[in-house]
Amino acid sequence: MKRTTARRRRTVITGAAVAAVTITTLGLRPPADPEPDTLSADAAEQLAEGINSELGSDAAGAYYDVERRTLVVNVVNEEAGDKVRAAGAEPKVVRHSLGSLEEARQTLRDKAAIPGTSWVMNPKLNKVVVTADSTVTGAELDRLEKVVSSLGDRAEVRHSKASLRLLLAGGDGLWGGGVRCSLGFNVTKDGEPYFLTAGHCTNAVDSWSDSLNGAQIAASAGGSFPGDDYGIAAYTTNVDHPSAVDTYPGAQEITQADDPIVGQQVQRSGSTSHVRGGEVTGLDATVNYQEGTVEGLIQTTVCAEPGDSGGPLYAGTTGLGLASGGSGDCASGGESFYQPVTEALQATGSTID
Structure with a gap:
């Protein structure tokens, strides 16, 4: 995935390490x-x-x-x-290469794309972890477990008592047509102000307000869902649109976009559950919502609730993702998934200033 912010890269591989010479007659040892x-x-x-x-x-x-x-x-x-x-x-x-794990993921796509399931390659475990929510039962559960079993130790099934869902309800809050989502990141496109949010939000709403039954502040201008989950809306009134995240109270300035790494500590802001934190547990996750399949998502341990859809995932001043969906809640815990913001910026031709 390409970055959307320019950054000088350093060369990280210079060749194989030089083997040390052991001089046994003098009792010398190679360096550690x-x-x-x-x-x-x-x-x-x-x-x-x-x-x-x-x-x-x-x-x-x-x-x-x-x-x-x-x-x-x-x-x-x-x-x-x-x-x-x-x-x-x-x-x-480790035992399994990325190619071998990707073959396992392709088998899951072909044979087990069941609503209520998700999967992601977990580098700490060197396997594909498949999660089945409480709606996956009976013949569908049997099919899922049979497919996963055929993959040997390249994959495992975990069961969730919660239900996997989009986080749309009916963080700064966005309202339209009885639906509430959260603003992700303010961006610029062709010199004009826009904002990013979830694609399942812009698919459902044409006109946005910053309050229930309020006046229009923006109009949806495109997006993608399912497949991806990003949307963009154009501001239609002269409202403030700082490059910052609402931290309830306060604000966190956002100066750039980037991709996360597994193990990274991150935060999310949303209009329902406000600011929550956790860890990135997977990249390029596949989530089979009831409404359709989305691929390439960031998986985290951050809790989220309906109305948080589209809200920003970030680390310090760096924007990372847009809230898509999850399971559980912020009382009992759960997990959540995010559309990488770098992909959304590239696809919409917008930038974080």
């Missing part, structure tokens, strides 16, 4: 493997992108160890591990 670099989550995401590109089929995913502030890169052989160490990350030799 270099410790992985201490990194911010943003730096780890950049490093992972470069390493995965260099390793090609030898790469098997990566994640950020937030406690040690290091990047862990899965590899399928020790030679690739040497390259990872040389780049400043920690290698972990």
Whole structure:
């Protein structure tokens, strides 16, 4: 996925590490493997992108160890591990390559795209984790478990007592036609002010207000759902549209857009449950809503509730995603999914200023 903000990239792979020479007659030992670099989550995401590109089929995913502030890169052989160490990350030799896990995901798409299910490649487990909500029962559940079983240890099924749903109700709040969503990010397109929100919101509403039965402030101008879940609306009145997130109270300035990394700590703001935090647990997730399938989503442990749809996922001043759906709630806990904002910006031709 391409970035929407320009950033100078560093070269992260310079070749295989040079083997140390052991002089046994003098009792000398080769130097220990270099410790992985201490990194911010943003730096780890950049490093992972470069390493995965260099390793090609030898790469098997990566994640950020937030406690040690290091990047862990899965590899399928020790030679690739040497390259990872040389780049400043920690290698972990695993059984399944990204290609093998993607084959498992394709089998799920072909044979088990059942409403109420989701799946994502979990790099910490080196497998595809499939979740079935409480609506998946009987013959559909049997079919799902049979398909997952055929994938061996490349996949596993987990069951959720909650129901997977879009987060649309009937964060700054947006109202239209009895539907309430949340504004994601204010953006600029062709020099004019717009905002991003969820595609299932702009599909349902043509005219938006900032209060129930209020005057129009914006009109939907496009989007995509299902498949993706982003929408864009054009401001129609002269209202303030700062590049910031409402933090109830206060505001967090947003200066750029980027992609997250598994393990990163993030926050979400929405008009129902306000600001909540958690961890990114997966990328490129597939979610089979009752209304249709959406792919390429960010999966997190952040709770969310109806009305939070379209709200922003962010880390500091960096915008990451737009709330799509989830399960559970903020009283009992749950998980939520987000459309990557980088893709939404590119598709709509808009920018975060």
